[in-house]
Amino acid sequence: xxxxxxxxxxxxxxxxxxxxxxxxxxxxxxxxxxxxxxxxxxxxxxxxxxxxxxxxxxxxxxxxxxxxxxxxxxxxxxxxxxxxxxxxxxxxxxxxxxxxxxxxxxxxxxxxxxxxxxxxxxxxxxxxxxxxxxxxxxxxxxxxxxxxxxxxxxxxxxxxxxxxxxxxxxxxxxxxxxxxxxxxxxxxxxxxxxxxxxxxxxxxxxxxxxxxxxxxx
Amino acid sequence: xxxxxxxxxxxxxxxxxxxxxxxxxxxxxxxxxxxxxxxxxxxxxxxxxxxxxxxxxxxxxxxxxxxxxxxxxxxxxxxxxxxxxxxxxxxxxxxxxxxxxxxxxxxxxxxxxxxxxxxxxxxxxxxxxxxxxxxxxxxxxxxxxxxxxxxxxxxxxxxxxxxxxxxxxxxxxxxxxxxxxxxxxxxxxxxxxxxxxxxxxxxxxxxxxxxxxxxxxxxxxxxx
Numbered sequence: 515x516x517x518x519x520x521x522x523x524x525x526x527x528x529x530x531x532x533x534x535x536x537x538x539x540x541x542x543x544x545x546x547x548x549x550x551x552x553x554x555x556x557x558x559x560x561x562x563x564x565x566x567x568x569x570x571x572x573x574x575x576x577x578x579x580x581x582x583x584x585x586x587x588x589x590x591x592x593x594x595x596x597x598x599x600x601x602x603x604x605x606x607x608x609x610x611x612x613x614x615x616x617x618x619x620x621x622x623x624x625x626x627x628x629x630x631x632x633x634x635x636x637x638x639x640x641x642x643x644x645x646x647x648x649x650x651x652x653x654x655x656x657x658x659x660x661x662x663x664x665x666x667x668x669x670x671x672x673x674x675x676x677x678x679x680x681x682x683x684x685x686x687x688x689x690x691x692x693x694x695x696x697x698x699x700x701x702x703x704x705x706x707x708x709x710x711x712x713x714x715x716x717x718x719x720x721x722x723x724x725x726x727x728x729x730x731x
Numbered sequence: 732x733x734x735x736x737x738x739x740x741x742x743x744x745x746x747x748x749x750x751x752x753x754x755x756x757x758x759x760x761x762x763x764x765x766x767x768x769x770x771x772x773x774x775x776x777x778x779x780x781x782x783x784x785x786x787x788x789x790x791x792x793x794x795x796x797x798x799x800x801x802x803x804x805x806x807x808x809x810x811x812x813x814x815x816x817x818x819x820x821x822x823x824x825x826x827x828x829x830x831x832x833x834x835x836x837x838x839x840x841x842x843x844x845x846x847x848x849x850x851x852x853x854x855x856x857x858x859x860x861x862x863x864x865x866x867x868x869x870x871x872x873x874x875x876x877x878x879x880x881x882x883x884x885x886x887x888x889x890x891x892x893x894x895x896x897x898x899x900x901x902x903x904x905x906x907x908x909x910x911x912x913x914x915x916x917x918x919x920x921x922x923x924x925x926x927x928x929x930x931x932x933x934x935x936x937x938x939x940x941x942x943x944x945x946x947x948x949x950x951x952x953x954x955x
Contacts, residue, residue, distance in 0.1 A: 599759035
């Protein structure tokens with residue numbers, strides 16, 4: 515994570531930080547509980563990702579606006595109240611949109627409160643940066659988290675139920691591999707994606723090193 | 732020599748800490764109240780629609796629904812919005828005749844409590860079907876109770892006749908091992924999902940013993 519003492523100038527990297535360099539799931543390994551629990555279908559994954567993004571952006575905005583008001587002794591309590599407020603709002607909103615979705619996500623909507631990605635962003639970024647940066651950064655983190663959830667949800671739904679966003683892909687003769695929609699499947703698919711990501715990062719690093727050597731020669 | 736604990740520099744007074752937290756709490760309360768107010772109507776509408784769908788699934792001939800609260804003291808008609816207070820829902824066909832009563836029941840399944848809604852026809856003494864309202868059974872195994880055609884065939888007309896005195900069922904509803912169903916009041920379990928099948932049976936057995944005698948006692952009051 516970046517040095518917190520120097521405020522970031524608003525740049526493209528404030529946004530992309532959450533998607534690639536500091537992806538909350540694939541790099542920081544945060545928020546794995548909802549990640550493993552609700553990615554059994556792509557729809558659930560998308561809904562969870564959007565709900566988390568909403569909470570991230572709203573709580574980031576408020577924390578950044580109130581950074582001079584909140585004394586540092588009570589900041590964690592204050593952040594938790596702010597986050598819990600927006601989680602409750604999301605909970606109501608999802609119930610209003612679809613009860614089936616609310617049923618599918620179950621307790622994990624309320625558990626967004628304790629998602630460490632959000633508290634981590636409030637503490638490490640929003641409380642030390644101007645409000646526009648905080649919003650952009652939180653939005654980037656939310657997109658990164660949603661993409662991570664989706665990459666698990668899509669794979670698990672295709673293999674485990676033979677469908678994507680509820681649309682049947684293979685027809686009746688397909689025998690779904692049910693373990694992939696069960697909890698163990700979440701671990702398998704997460705391990706696979708972590709492997710792919712670290713392989714890609716390693717490749718990039720090696721290439722950068724080779725270029726440096728070539729330039730020096 | 733006395734040593735004092737290091738005092739943090741420029742610590743704000745406790746009053747200020749409390750005031751900040753109180754201020755944030757008030758703001759948060761306001762936001763939550765606003766959200767609750769704005770979403771109350773749509774949430775109620777969703778609940779009503781979900782229940783309506785469930786009632787019409789278990790009472791296929793019904794086209795209208797009425798909420799009732801049924802207990803030892805009798806039958807109390809409730810308003811259309813009193814979904815959470817009601818425990819049974821009467822279904823009527825187009826000519827306004829009672830086609831059945833939908834009742835909620837629950838029992839412990841494999842993972843958690845399975846909550847179902849079942850339809851009962853007091854004229855034919857049949858359980859007409861059920862739908863799962865809430866369950867966290869294993870996908871691909873326990874949740875087959877909703878889709879397995881052989882299991883659902885149990886509910887074409889599951890017998891639930893009262894004894895002569897009208898105090899209890901003549902034959903208790905029971906779930907039996909797959910392929911051993913002999914009587915119309917038995918439920919043939921799904922092999923591989925015995926626990927969930929048994930939970931459905933238990934829920935029906937508990938609920939029918941308690942409520943069917945009451946329903947028969949107050950049946951004329953269901954008429955519109």
